[in-house]
Amino acid sequence: MVEVTLPDGTAKSLDSGATGADLAAAIGARLAKAALVVKVDGRLTDLSTALPNGATVEIVTAASADGLDVLRHSTAHVLAQAVLRLWPGAKYAIGPTITDGFYYDFELPNGARFSDDDLERVADEMRAIMREDQPFIREEHTIDQGLAIFAEQPFKSEIIRAVGTAATEEDLREVGDGGAVSTYRNSESFTDLCRGPHVPSTSRLGFFKLMRVAGAYWRGDEKRPQLQRIYGTAWDSKEALELHLYRLEEAERRDHRKLGQELDLFSFPTEIGPGLAVFHPKGGTLRRLMEDYSRQRHVDGGYEFVTSPHITKAELFETSGHLQWFADGMYPPMELDEGQRYYLKPMNCPFHVLIFKARQRSYRELPLRLFEFGSVYRYEKSGVVHGLTRVRGMTQDDSHIFCTREQMNDELTSLLEFVLDLLREFGLNDFYLELSTRPPAKAVGSDEEWAEAEATLESVARAAGLELVLDEGGGAFYGPKISVQARDAIGRTHQMSTIQLDFQQPKRFEATYIGPDNQRHRPIMIHRALFGSVERFIAILIEHYAGALPTWLSPEQVRVLSVRDDHDDYAFEVASLLRADGARVVVEPASEPLGARIRKAKMEKIPYVLVVGDDDVTSGTIGINARGSNDPERGVSLDDFRHRFANEVASHGRPEE
RNA sequence: GCCUGGGUAGCUCAGUCGGUAGAGCAACGCAUUCGUAAUGCGUAGGUCGGGAGUUCGAAUCUCCCCUCAGGCUCCA
Numbered sequence: 001m002v003e004v005t006l007p008d009g010t011a012k013s014l015d016s017g018a019t020g021a022d023l024a025a026a027i028g029a030r031l032a033k034a035a036l037v038v039k040v041d042g043r044l045t046d047l048s049t050a051l052p053n054g055a056t057v058e059i060v061t062a063a064s065a066d067g068l069d070v071l072r073h074s075t076a077h078v079l080a081q082a083v084l085r086l087w088p089g090a091k092y093a094i095g096p097t098i099t100d101g102f103y104y105d106f107e108l109p110n111g112a113r114f115s116d117d118d119l120e121r122v123a124d125e126m127r128a129i130m131r132e133d134q135p136f137i138r139e140e141h142t143i144d145q146g147l148a149i150f151a152e153q154p155f156k157s158e159i160i161r162a163v164g165t166a167a168t169e170e171d172l173r174e175v176g177d178g179g180a181v182s183t184y185r186n187s188e189s190f191t192d193l194c195r196g197p198h199v200p201s202t203s204r205l206g207f208f209k210l211m212r213v214a215g216a217y218w219r220g221d222e223k224r225p226q227l228q229r230i231y232g233t234a235w236d237s238k239e240a241l242e243l244h245l246y247r248l249e250e251a252e253r254r255d256h257r258k259l260g261q262e263l264d265l266f267s268f269p270t271e272i273g274p275g276l277a278v279f280h281p282k283g284g285t286l287r288r289l290m291e292d293y294s295r296q297r298h299v300d301g302g303y304e305f306v307t308s309p310h311i312t313k314a315e316l317f318e319t320s321g322h323l324q325w326f327a328d329g330m331y332p333p334m335e336l337d338e339g340q341r342y343y344l345k346p347m348n349c350p351f352h353v354l355i356f357k358a359r360q361r362s363y364r365e366l367p368l369r370l371f372e373f374g375s376v377y378r379y380e381k382s383g384v385v386h387g388l389t390r391v392r393g394m395t396q397d398d399s400h401i402f403c404t405r406e407q408m409n410d411e412l413t414s415l416l417e418f419v420l421d422l423l424r425e426f427g428l429n430d431f432y433l434e435l436s437t438r439p440p441a442k443a444v445g446s447d448e449e450w451a452e453a454e455a456t457l458e459s460v461a462r463a464a465g466l467e468l469v470l471d472e473g474g475g476a477f478y479g480p481k482i483s484v485q486a487r488d489a490i491g492r493t494h495q496m497s498t499i500q501l502d503f504q505q506p507k508r509f510e511a512t513y514i515g516p517d518n519q520r521h522r523p524i525m526i527h528r529a530l531f532g533s534v535e536r537f538i539a540i541l542i543e544h545y546a547g548a549l550p551t552w553l554s555p556e557q558v559r560v561l562s563v564r565d566d567h568d569d570y571a572f573e574v575a576s577l578l579r580a581d582g583a584r585v586v587v588e589p590a591s592e593p594l595g596a597r598i599r600k601a602k603m604e605k606i607p608y609v610l611v612v613g614d615d616d617v618t619s620g621t622i623g624i625n626a627r628g629s630n631d632p633e634r635g636v637s638l639d640d641f642r643h644r645f646a647n648e649v650a651s652h653g654r655p656e657e
Numbered sequence: 658g659c660c661u662g663g664g665u666a667g668c669u670c671a672g673u674c675g676g677u678a679g680a681g682c683a684a685c686g687c688a689u690u691c692g693u694a695a696u697g698c699g700u701a702g703g704u705c706g707g708g709a710g711u712u713c714g715a716a717u718c719u720c721c722c723c724u725c726a727g728g729c730u731c732c733a
Contacts, residue, residue: 103728113660113661114660114661115661115662116661116662211727212661212662212727212728213660213661213662213727213728214660214661214727214728214729215659215660215661215728215729216659216660216728216729216730217659217660217729217730220729220730221730222658222659222729222730222731226659226660226729226730227660227729228660228661229660229728229729231727231728257725257726261668262668268724268725270706270723270724270725273724274723274724274725320733321733322733325733326732326733328731329731329732329733330733346733347733349733378732378733380731380732381658381659381730381731381732382658382724383658383659383660383728383729383730383731384658384730384731384732385725386726390732442733476733477733478733500733527733561692561693562690563690563691563692563693564690564691564692565690565691566690590690590691591689591690592689592691592695592696593689593690593691593695593696594690594691594692594693595691595692595693595694595695595696596694596695596696597693597694598693598694598695599693599694599695600694600695601694602693602694603694609693611692611693612692613691613692614692615692616692623692623693625693625694631693632692632693634692634693
């Protein structure tokens with residue numbers, strides 16, 4: 001007999017040798033059917049494993065995150081089996097789960113590659129394997145046996161050889177640790193190296209979709225062979241799968257590139273070049289509004305406004321160290337004046353250091369906060385540019401704060417407050433912080449300096465009271481950083497502002513100030529971009545709001561429509577009164593049917609459509625059709641609307657709220 | 658940079674076997690004067706991403722380049 005404890009605390013006695021499957025059956029038929037794996041003392045295990053006496057055991061179904069993860073991992077195995085059936089001689093590498101799904105990497109014989117059409121064939125083969133109801137049979141081997149089993153499989157062999165020596169997190173996921181390797185056999189012809197656990201049989205799978213093929217470097221190293229990767233998603237029901245696909249479509253509808261086109265905000269003319277955007281009048285208005293607001297807040301926050309040129313001699317970036325680390329990411333230099341090399345600037349900071357150094361500085365001037373909307377150019381690799389979020393030319397709302405070591409903590413604390421407050425004004429409310437520490441390979445500065453900088457940032461971040469995530473080794477070469485991450489309306493997270501602490505640039509540029517002791521001292525420099533880049537921030541706002549921007553940011557806030565053309569004069573009158581209040585208003589006279597003009601305005605996501613007809617002309621009122629509302633208001637007094645509108649603009653609200 | 662798939666009118670897309678290009682929307686013109694998501698008719702609009710090649714003939718087949726999308730690598 002074995003006795004186990006269930007999660008609710010009840011004890012259950014079973015025959016000795018009883019498995020997770022037996023336990024599930026003893027609890028109930030429905031559970032037995034839904035069971036995928038068991039959690040024994042917190043460790044996920046196959047249903048077929050005998051339960052140890054005295055264990056705490058939880059039956060895991062697809063209703064839990066663990067269960068779904070197992071389901072996806074098992075589906076990845078089926079994918080591998082299908083590919084090996086269709087491409088005899090294919091080599092298979094790793095097939096982990098990822099958010100909402102899984103992938104598997106392969107090397108096909110004779111350099112063959114997957115095409116999109118192959119996905120359907122592979123999926124059909126997978127369904128066949130699922131119909132065959134193949135069991136997942138766990139087997140354990142010594143390392144030598146493992147190497148023998150996978151003698152023909154170089155990627156598997158490499159993973160096995162790494163066991164106990166240089167195994168990565170990913171390897172362990174595949175094989176487990178402890179000097180032995182485990183495999184899962186589905187049939188005589190297919191065995192995969194895997195730590196498990198797995199669902200009992202392939203028949204338990206089925207609600208999946210292969211999404212796309214992609215190239216992926218073996219072990220993520222671009223110097224190693226590029227494998228063929230297939231991405232898939234898998235769920236426990238048809239409904240869950242369809243809901244997931246629907247969510248993907250929803251995200252597509254919010255895509256800022258699509259909305260930017262539809263709303264006539266910006267474009268990327270091919271004549272200009274990849275990753276280089278032009279903003280159209282409406283997008284330009286949006287930018288102006290954002291920048292104006294930001295400028296005002298910076299004035300209030302005690303910042304000094306500076307500007308710097310777009311190009312500079314190489315020497316500046318040699319001194320800063322950027323050329324040493326990031327020459328690949330910079331546009332190549334132009335040679336001028338007998339071999340003098342000039343670069344487009346990828347960063348604003350060295351310029352701001354030079355402004356600091358332009359004259360002798362006193363401790364009385366610190367903290368000195370320099371701010372600039374600085375345009376920078378970075379030569380991003382051709383495959384990485386992406387809409388407005390990854391561009392080759394962008395404008396950073398960049399500032400550099402020079403302060404003393406003693407001021408550092410307070411300055412960072414108020415800075416973080418400043419940043420979060422401003423982001424909230426743009427409608428982002430759900431934040432967490434990420435602390436990026438010293439990068440392992442490229443970093444300058446002493447261990448002590450890094451330790452102090454990291455400790456300072458960490459204490460400031462903790463004091464902010466937000467969730468804090470560690471990003472080990474993610475810092476810049478000159479210092480660690482805190483980044484503010486924001487969750488958008490559909491739950492995606494975006495890296496927003498970064499705050500970086502830098503002891504190195506002041507040293508490299510030999511920046512000093514005179515302290516109260518009449519001695520020279522080295523200032524600390526804090527780098528900080530709030531929007532990150534204006535372009536990227538616009539992209540995030542567009543996606544967050546699905547194009548329906550808050551009224552204060554809408555390029556066109558109000559459109560006035562006359563019912564008949566003899567109401568046009570009144571429409572223009574209403575518009576000019578609203579304009580006098582500072583509103584951005586367009587009148588569309590009655591040349592088309594009212595319904596058509598309403599529709600057009602709605603599709604342009606204009607916050608307020610005002611309709612004026614006979615009744616309004618006689619009584620000085622308007623009809624209001626607010627964005628997001630299904631029932632238009634009639635006979636509203638113009639003054640009422642002006643107040644309502646002014647309040648909404650001032651509070652940065654939206655008509656939907 | 659690498660892998661896969663795209664690029665046809667301003668936008669979204671169709672175009673069979675290689676035979677010289679089409680729709681809807683938008684634009685423009687005329688008519689229509691209308692109370693809350695598409696009024697009707699008409700006109701104009703294309704070196705089919707660019708270049709080379711094969712062919713009597715190329716949007717269509719081949720090669721090179723540009724560019725976009727999804728990944729990988731990278732992101733000061």
